[in-house]
Amino acid sequence: MFDDVRDLYNQTILTRGRAPxxxxxxxxxxxxxxxxxxxxxxxxxVWLKYAEDxxxxxxxxxxxxxxxxxxxxxxxxxxxxxQSPADTKALFTAFRTLVQTGECPDCTPALAPLQPLSxxxxxxxxxxxxxxxxxxxLAALDGVNPSKPASSE
Amino acid sequence: MTDxxxxxxxxxxxxxxxxxxxxxxxxxxxxxxxxxPVIDAMVHxxxxxxxxxxxxxxxxxxxxxxxxxxxxxxxxxxxxxxxRHEIIFTRNSTEAMNLMAHSFGRGMLKPGQAVVISAMEHxxxxxxxxxxxxxxxxxxxxxxxxxAGELDMPAFTALLADGxxxxxxxxxxxxxxxxxxxxxxxTQIAHARGAKVMxxxxxxxxxxxxxxxxxxxxxxxxxxxxxxxxxxIGVLWGRRELLDAMPPFMGGGDMISSVSYERSxxxxxPHKFEAGTPAIIEGIGLKAAIDxxxxxxxxxxxxxxxxxxxxxxxxxxxxxxxxxxxxxxxRGGVVSFTLDRAHAHDxxxxxxxxxxxVRAGHHCAEPLMRRLGLDSTARASFGIYTTPDExxxxxxxxTKIREFFA
Ligand SMILES: Cc1ncc(COP(=O)(O)O)c(C=O)c1O
Numbered sequence: 093m094f095d096d097v098r099d100l101y102n103q104t105i106l107t108r109g110r111a112p113x114x115x116x117x118x119x120x121x122x123x124x125x126x127x128x129x130x131x132x133x134x135x136x137x138v139w140l141k142y143a144e145d146x147x148x149x150x151x152x153x154x155x156x157x158x159x160x161x162x163x164x165x166x167x168x169x170x171x172x173x174x175q176s177p178a179d180t181k182a183l184f185t186a187f188r189t190l191v192q193t194g195e196c197p198d199c200t201p202a203l204a205p206l207q208p209l210s211x212x213x214x215x216x217x218x219x220x221x222x223x224x225x226x227x228x229x230l231a232a233l234d235g236v237n238p239s240k241p242a243s244s245e
Numbered sequence: 246m247t248d249x250x251x252x253x254x255x256x257x258x259x260x261x262x263x264x265x266x267x268x269x270x271x272x273x274x275x276x277x278x279x280x281x282p283v284i285d286a287m288v289h290x291x292x293x294x295x296x297x298x299x300x301x302x303x304x305x306x307x308x309x310x311x312x313x314x315x316x317x318x319x320x321x322x323x324x325x326x327x328x329r330h331e332i333i334f335t336r337n338s339t340e341a342m343n344l345m346a347h348s349f350g351r352g353m354l355k356p357g358q359a360v361v362i363s364a365m366e367h368x369x370x371x372x373x374x375x376x377x378x379x380x381x382x383x384x385x386x387x388x389x390x391x392x393a394g395e396l397d398m399p400a401f402t403a404l405l406a407d408g409x410x411x412x413x414x415x416x417x418x419x420x421x422x423x424x425x426x427x428x429x430x431x432t433q434i435a436h437a438r439g440a441k442v443m444x445x446x447x448x449x450x451x452x453x454x455x456x457x458x459x460x461x462x463x464x465x466x467x468x469x470x471x472x473x474x475x476x477x478i479g480v481l482w483g484r485r486e487l488l489d490a491m492p493p494f495m496g497g498g499d500m501i502s503s504v505s506y507e508r509s510x511x512x513x514x515p516h517k518f519e520a521g522t523p524a525i526i527e528g529i530g531l532k533a534a535i536d537x538x539x540x541x542x543x544x545x546x547x548x549x550x551x552x553x554x555x556x557x558x559x560x561x562x563x564x565x566x567x568x569x570x571x572x573x574x575x576r577g578g579v580v581s582f583t584l585d586r587a588h589a590h591d592x593x594x595x596x597x598x599x600x601x602x603v604r605a606g607h608h609c610a611e612p613l614m615r616r617l618g619l620d621s622t623a624r625a626s627f628g629i630y631t632t633p634d635e636x637x638x639x640x641x642x643x644t645k646i647r648e649f650f651a
Binding site: 094100101110131133134135156157215217221 | 264587588589590591594595598599606607611614620621642645646649650
């Protein structure tokens with residue numbers, strides 16, 4: 093019945109959705125922020141730990157939301173591992189283009205873990221689900237006050 | 246309803262397909278579809294009978310004024326208002342409740358007095374009172390609900406005990422739980438404590454005959470687009486003596502009786518509350534919608550929707566993993582639910598691929614969601630054109646969605 097949604101709900105998404113790999117809070121962290129999609133009630137909180145060179149050493153998150161927002165957060169943790177803040181921001185820009193258009197002109201190998209979400213662009217109302225955890229991550233990188241959630245775009 | 250097929254034939258949009266599938270529209274509580282007579286009335290106005298109203302001395306203006314004012318009579322009839330001047334046109338329910346918070350809240354309530362709302366309000370019946378609280382020193386009290394999703398009457402009564410409550414502003418039917426609140430008991434209890442009562446009838450008016458005199462309400466509001474009418478037009482009904490005493494809401498043309506730089510005086514109700522050129526074409530459309538609903542009749546509507554709701558509750562309850570949110574005794578055609586294996590958004594996306602439109606999210610009722618311990622629900626809601634087959638399609642698809650996420 094749902095063959096036509098297998099692009100969005102592909103095997104990676106379904107498997108991750110059932111058993112996210114990185115959904116946990118960091119006991120010790122350097123930065124954190126919340127993301128909140130007021131339109132639909134998805135919520136995510138992200139914690140970051142930096143390495144000595146300023147790169148992302150560890151990321152944890154807790155999310156309450158749909159399959160797409162949870163899996164996006166889970167894949168994001170892998171994608172940003174070891175990246176500098178500047179590279180992380182560039183990665184998000186490329187990822188956003190991917191989920192908005194399905195195309196990825198500036199694709200770097202770093203984007204590979206996020207490819208399972210590429211069909212999101214066919215589901216306009218779900219793009220915000222995929223970008224929400226990233227907006228929280230960027231807010232944490234920018235040191236935005238954690239009590240004021242980053243809003244979805 | 247015996248002539249369900251005939252009713253469906255009145256709604257052109259129901260013939261549409263969505264991605265090659267027949268549209269199954271189960272989102273009428275967000276906004277209802279429009280029958281041919283509403284569409285025709287609005288097109289007719291624009292093609293044959295349109296000018297600004299209450300201003301021109303020419304034929305077109307007079308005829309258009311008559312058509313627009315006929316909507317006021319229709320709304321007065323719909324609510325069984327005593328006086329047609331008690332009908333104020335607004336943009337929607339939201340504007341009606343903002344008008345209330347401004348003109349009744351600031352005009353009639355004194356700092357230190359309280360407003361009571363319930364724990365199952367739409368944001369539009371929360372935020373205006375919060376703004377009033379912060380600007381005008383009004384206390385905001387929230388009457389709790391039971392786990393079944395009904396107004397907790399002993400707690401509600403207790404909230405009014407100190408006599409400080411000037412207004413109860415409460416939904417007549419929850420857009421999330423489907424619960425009707427007991428309007429007559431609410432007005433009895435409130436009036437005994439000196440409080441006035443405003444009902445948010447945005448949902449209730451769609452499903453039930455409303456008689457504002459019989460329920461002894463002081464104010465009642467609804468929004469046209471949920472009642473098969475156009476967007477951009479809503480109604481606030483209020484008792485004449487209260488409306489007369491209240492200051493205006495917005496200032497501008499049409500709401501004055503005389504203007505000078507020193508001092509202006511206000512027009513009589515309802516015009517005092519209707520500043521500027523109103524939604525003329527939408528008003529004409531609303532009249533057509535009211536006429537349409539009344540021609541079908543609330544007895545038939547209520548019977549049809551009660552049968553649909555029973556059918557939906559039975560079918561959805563039988564699906565493993567589904568939890569129905571809200572188990573009120575007295576309820577209307579709105580059914581919220583969660584599914585153990587899938588989030589409401591994922592459900593909505595998969596249903597949409599089968600042409601089935603439902604709402605997913607917090608339904609503009611975040612505090613209620615928090616009370617229920619949920620972030621979101623999926624919601625199916627029914628209208629006069631909904632068929633049992635459509636509910637079966639929903640139930641069958643939900644069963645398959647649960648398998649999909651196995
Ligand atoms: C119970 C209730 N109150 C108020 C509203 C607000 O209606 P509107 O957006 O037309 O002002 C709605 C609908 O969204 C509703 O369901």
